[in-house]
Amino acid sequence: QGYHPSQPTGVTVKCDDGSWSLQGTPTTTEELCLPTCRDPCRNGGTCTKPGICTCTRSYYGSLCEKKKCLKSIPVMQHGDTGMNATYSGWLQCSKGYRVEGTEGSTASITCVAGEWLLAETRSRAVSGSCAPHCSVACKNGGRCVGPDRCECPTAFFGVVCENDACMEDPPAVAHGAFNGSDFYTPRTLQCHSGYHPASAASVACVDAAWRMQYTKLVLITTTQ
Known part of the structure; x- marks a missing residue:
């Protein structure tokens, strides 16, 4: 039971000069009965025992139907990974990071068709699978580039890109200038040699317009 003849038409033996000899092929008795696997082994697998397939290096499963992940789970830039079993593992993102596409910091990883996938999203597990998390969403097209850190478009600034940039x-100041080069950081007044500020003065960008921090200094639009 569990074996079948190696030849569809059967095998015969013949008594010749007092000894039995096999007719045709196979030529040895070890090849007469082969193990039977009810479902054929796939992907180059071989039926080596009744109902048991021996698979090639790249496949596994009862019928060799599953492709192995031959490479290790990728090393994460902002997280740790580990193995639960031969073809499953886990991902733990670092503080301030979330599993990409989810709100959680942990995920199961499984081998599917030769690739490591995040079980929850079925997306590929890659080195960047842990994405930075901003507890308050970046506004006005800003992008979360680090834990609670937004990268803003040129026209906006602020913790979550909530402010319009100047x-x-x-405006120009007679006998001085406001130091600075960007359009959102407050600028302080620097008077020319021989002049001093009428009062401590700086300007800040508020609602896309420069506004005086102190009102004693008068801004004019021409220099002398």
Whole structure:
């Protein structure tokens, strides 16, 4: 039971000069009965015992129907990984990071068709699978680039890109200038040699316009 003849038409033996000899092929008795696997082994697998397939290196499963993940789970840039069993593992993202596409910091990883996939999203497990998390969403097209850190478009600034940036330099000041080069950081007044501020003064960008922090200094639009 569990074996079948190696030849569809059967095998015969013949008594010749007082000894039995096999007719045709196979030529040895070890090849007469072969193990039977009810379902054929796949992907180059071989039926080596009744109902048991021996698979090639790249496949596994009762019928060799599953492709192995021959490479290790990728090393994560902002997280740790480990194995639960031969073809499953886990991902733990670092503090301030979440599994990409989810709100959680942990995920199961499984081998599917030769690739490591995140079980929850069925997306590939890659080195960047742990994405930075901003507890308050970045606004105005801003992008979360680190834990609670937004990268803002040119026209906006602020912790979550909530403020409109000033797109031009502050008005000119007679005998001085406001130091700075960007359009959102407050700028302080620097007087020319021989002059001093009438009062401590700086300007800050508020609602896309430069506004005086102190009102004693008068801004004019021409220099002398």
